[in-house]
Amino acid sequence: MNYFIGVDVGTTSTKAVLYDEHAKVLDHFSEGYSLYRDASGMAEQDPEAMLNAVEKVIHDAGTKINFANEKLLAVSFSSANQSVIMLDHHFRPLSRVITWADTRARTVADQLKRSPEGQQLYAKTGTPIHPMSPLTKIMWLNQAHPETVAKTTYFGDIKSYLFYKFFGSFKVDISIASCTGMMNINTGNWDSQALTLAKVKANQLPTIVNGTSQAVGLTDEAQSKLGIPADTPFVYGAFDGALSNLGVGAIKQNTVAITIGTSAGVRVVTDHPVIDPQQRLFCYAVDNGLWVIGGPLNNGGDVYQWAVEHLVDASAVKNEQVDPYTLANHVIEGVPAGAHGLLFHPFLGGERAPLWDANARGSFFGLSQLHTRADMLRSVMEGICMNIATVFQAVRNLVGEPSSVTATGGFARAEVWRQMLADVLNCPVNIPNSFESGCLGAVTMAMKSLGIVDSLDVVQDLIGDISSYQPRASAVHVYQQYLPLFQQVEGLLTPAYSTIAMLQQQSSHKEG
Structure with missing residues (x-):
């Protein structure tokens, strides 16, 4: 038998679902962590606690596979969007993960939203101006924590941080990049006007890749903690909302x-x-x-x-x-x-x-x-x-x-x-x-990435029974x-x- 693991990195827990090669659910796993609200508007997570949770659920799912004569085809990811983490030049965290729910950039967002620049940015990035946006979060960090920003070499999100820990490469899928308020939706590249406002250079941000892109070659440390073959493809996937659409066939x-x-x-x-x-x-x-x-x-x-x-x-x-x-x-x-x-x-x-x-x-x-x-x-x-x-x-x-x-x-x-x-x-x-639509959406992207299916439309055949309600x-x-x-x-x-x-x-x- 061949398998997939779909991983959903959420606000208070990470879930993993083990599927067979036909996307039938075999088992599911979950590991929680704290959401820190130590100050007004704060909503932060510990990146190491999240890393440990992701490692544990993948490891636990892997224990159900007999690698001697069975194969793990891919691990694919869904995650919450609009998080920010500051990293030093060795990619070590200088901050906790500032989540989508953090509203401390409220004043910065209000000012930008009222400005001509805010209107221009929305038209180019498709991201409404709001404190949840990584753009306004980084602008706020420049004002509120200039000493930490001065030590910061890279700005990432939780998924790009996890993939760096697993593979040593700093990349982000296009959907997560698109949610930052700093990516131009027409070009697929980081937007120069947004970067100027955030006082960030493009090389301080992850390289943008397609959601079906793969990372292969787990580091020795990651392989030992995950307990799966080092050559297992990891598919970047997308943010949880988009994959939830995909996972329910919408x-x-x-x-x-x-x-x-x-x-x-x-x-x-x-x-x-x-x-x-x-x-x-x-x-x-x-x-x-x-x-x-x-x-x-x-x-x-x-x-x-x-x-x-x-x-x-x-x-x-x-x-x-x-x-x-x-x-x-x-x-x-x-x-x-x-x-x-x-x-x-x-x-x-x-x-x-x-x-x-x-x-x-x-x-x-x-x-x-x-x-x-x-x-x-x-x-x-x-x-x-x-x-x-x-x-x-x-x-x-x-x-x-x-x-x-x-x-x-x-x-x-x-x-x-x-x-x-x-x-x-x-x-x-x-x-x-169906169970955990985000994980199913991630696995469907993995199937396309591996060439098992030609189109994401195949998800219509995977979602199972539906109950309908008429107005x-x-x-x-x-x-x-x-x-x-x-x-x-x-x-x-x-x-x-x-x-x-x-x-x-x-x-x-x-x-x-």
């Missing part, structure tokens, strides 16, 4: 992929770059002739978790002898669409698409004495879906009407979520039963009345977000 312009995990994302793959005149959406290169258009949202399952923790009656949980999420979903099913005229804007963690405003804050609108905790729970879930619908509408307006939505993430386990999403979007929603006319009618109001209130509140964020910050300082 690789045509008529299929939109939506993920709702801790955060959320709306994405569609196209054969040409598309720039949003309103700068609400990203446009990232994925591989030769493929781009992904869409928007990431900060607020997904974590907002629902907050609502369940604060709105579900603990005594009811105890009496019913069920977990609070099961009880919450059951309660929500008993509340009609529209939550009796209550809207919720789910911006508890600032927001990326469609606002790109780190100061955005959550709110209930329409709250009256008649509303119950059950109404509030449903409005939270509807607010998450309506926020997704706002990005979905922007994608649809730019690339055309989709025939269906393919949805994945932790939310997809609940029937009430699945149906609500179809109703709010007024579009059929398909839920694949219900009665609920669609309700949401088509509420969604414009949701967007209207969002527009009215937007000018006040910076003030309330400032007041909250002042309040926290006084309490501290």
